[in-house]
Amino acid sequence: MNTVRIAVLMLLVIMLSGCGYNAIQKQDEAVKAQWSEVLNQYQRRADLVPNLVNTVKGYAQHEDKVFTEVTEARARVGNIQINADDPDSLAKFQAAQGQLTGALSRLMAVSENYPDLKASGLFQNLQAQLEGTENRITVARNRYIQGVQQYNTLLRTFPNNLTAKMFGYQVKPNFTVENEAVISKPPTVDFGNGTPAPAAQPAMPAPATSAH
Numbered sequence: 001m002n003t004v005r006i007a008v009l010m011l012l013v014i015m016l017s018g019c020g021y022n023a024i025q026k027q028d029e030a031v032k033a034q035w036s037e038v039l040n041q042y043q044r045r046a047d048l049v050p051n052l053v054n055t056v057k058g059y060a061q062h063e064d065k066v067f068t069e070v071t072e073a074r075a076r077v078g079n080i081q082i083n084a085d086d087p088d089s090l091a092k093f094q095a096a097q098g099q100l101t102g103a104l105s106r107l108m109a110v111s112e113n114y115p116d117l118k119a120s121g122l123f124q125n126l127q128a129q130l131e132g133t134e135n136r137i138t139v140a141r142n143r144y145i146q147g148v149q150q151y152n153t154l155l156r157t158f159p160n161n162l163t164a165k166m167f168g169y170q171v172k173p174n175f176t177v178e179n180e181a182v183i184s185k186p187p188t189v190d191f192g193n194g195t196p197a198p199a200a201q202p203a204m205p206a207p208a209t210s211a212h
Contacts, residue, residue: 020160024169027151031172034144035084041137042077042097048133049074049104052126056110059117063110070107073100087173094175104130141175148174 053067076096083089108127111118118124152171155164164170 020154020157021163021167023154024151024160024164024167027147027154028169031144031147031151034140034147037140038137038144039082041133041140045104045130045133045137046074046077046100048126048130049100052104052107052130055120055123055126056107056117059114059120059123060110066103066106066110070100070103073103076100085170085172090173091176145175148172 049070053070056063057067073096077100080093080096081089082093084093108130111123152174154160155169155171
């Protein structure tokens, strides 16, 4: 009896492998890892916000509206309980990140009115770190988009779709084109003096991935 059970299990494993079970598992884990990197890079940006705001405040104390917008946008991002497998949750996450992107762009624009701020080494360093972080966000988000597309294609392909249905795998929502057009445009970093931006400092250790 045990020999029969072992034979049946081995046959089942072979059948599942041929129906894409292993490929689905592998791609699902890849997407999870890519999503973790997206969260890490967005968190890296959020961690830069307090220092940016405080530095600008030191030179531009009368820009209360901009400071409030950035602070509130960062708070909204931190309060989101994100579930990447839920379309509504992902849409809210995108919207909040887009609002923070816009607020940071307005904060950077403030420097145009304050030459001393633009000349500040600390401010220039923070600008360079922000620019580098925005680039990392773009790379991480694009990899996630591609990973989800590959995963969804895998699940919709026969006979993988039968295996996916059997084990409850479902297609994943992805970043939308409409929001990508807004979110993917990073804040402008312009030092206004024709000199290249200083090199970014070594990347800070990525914080532990959280669900928000």
